[in-house]
Amino acid sequence: MSTVIPFESAKPAAEAAPERVGVLLVNLGTPDTADAAGVRVYLEEFLSDPRVIEDQGLLWKLILNGIILRVRPARKARDYLKIWNVEKNESPLKTITRSQADKLTADIADRGSLVVDWAMRYGNPSISSRIEALAAQGCNRLLVVPLYPQYSAATSATVCDEVFRVLAGMRAQPILRVTPPYYVEPDYIEALAGSINAHLASLPFQPELILASYHGMPKAYVEKGDPYEAQCIATTDALRKRLGLDANRLILTFQSRFGNAEWLQPYTDKTVERLAKEGVRRIVVVTPGFSADCLETLEEIAQENAEIFRHNGGEQFSAIPCLNDSDAGMDVIRTLVLRELQGWI
Ligand SMILES: C=CC1=C(C)c2cc3[nH]c(cc4nc(cc5[nH]c(cc1n2)c(C)c5CCC(=O)O)C(CCC(=O)O)=C4C)c(C)c3C=C
Ligand SMILES: [Fe+2]
Ligand SMILES: [Fe+2]
Secondary structure, three states: OOOOOOEEEEOHHHHOOOOEEEEEEEEEOOOOOEEEEEHHHHHHHHOOOOOOOOOHHHHHHHHHHHHHHHHHHHHHHHHHHHHOOOOOOHHHHHHHHHHHHHHHHHHHHOOOEEEOOOEEEHHHHHHHHHHHHHHOOOOOEEEEEOOOOOHHHHHHHHHHHHHHHHOOOEEOOOOOEEOOOOOOOOOHHHHHHHHHHHHHHHOOOOOOHHHHHHEEHHHHHHOOOOHHHHHHHHHHHHHHHHHHOOOOOEEEEEEEOOOOOOOOOOOOHHHHHHHHHHHEEEEEEEEEOOOOHHHHHHHHHHHHHHHHHHOOOOOEEEEEOOOOOHHHHHHHHHHHHHHHOOOOO
């Protein structure tokens, strides 16, 4: 069965002049509103993606619609409210991604006919709306930048899936490039090391150890060939080497477990609890797998895991901000983008 594609989802680039290169930063996505209705819409789209939940069979649909989408939105809306950017009435992930795009525009606008934009894989602004906007501005070349240092099918690949879907509906398609994961790029490791050192220097205490906590995923996905775990290990090894810390002083963990299947281990929350119970009193957590602060860093790490640590006897807990739109964070994005734009500008 072939699908009929109308080829009309964006204005033909030929109508718009002059020729331009579009750079599209893409992050995961986030609800439009911090209430149960907004979270429900977001979770439904997110959890219906077969790259995220690979088994989209009848049983999953029953669980998703019968339990998860009835119970989780209200609980998660309360979590989103704790971190919401009230001034802009949006999630921090949106605020930071927009700022990254604005700063990249200011950084590289003089390099030729470039337009920088940003989108969310789930929710808004959607990838399709921003590709259409770039095409309407005459962008006949497109560089897509998935803002994930480590590749996974659940994040980077699904960005490409959506981009390909949008392009499949266009008569005049832009030429496409996608930036690769940057998990051991020197700029990235240097930026992480710099942010850790600056944070430690600002603290009134020195931690006994540092946790490097990455978003987890089902272990089965890695067993089927997803390189995500190996890339998290490579980032952590490079960071250990750069900081002169061994595996007991910079500990790799995985957070954000969802559902009952086994996820990548060791789990962040269980490790935090164990460390506190074993007598560790001061820890710092860095989250190298997130290019921008979000629910998983601002609420799950900085609030939930801090509480787990203190509840079990820990005393000092501090979460290091993500690289976000800091100078070092922007260096990472700019270097990556300029390298992949070679020959185009
Ligand atoms: C259910 C399976 C999930 C997989 C696999 C997964 C992988 C994955 N996610 C990120 C980055 C982020 N995830 C975020 C939130 C989030 N993640 C899941 C589930 C999976 N993620 C859910 C259900 C949620 C929503 C919150 C919740 O209901 O618990 C976020 C934060 C978004 C925000 O609004 O701030 C990010 C970022 C990565 C890197 C990853 C790959 C391994
Ligand atoms: Fe996630
Ligand atoms: Fe979480």
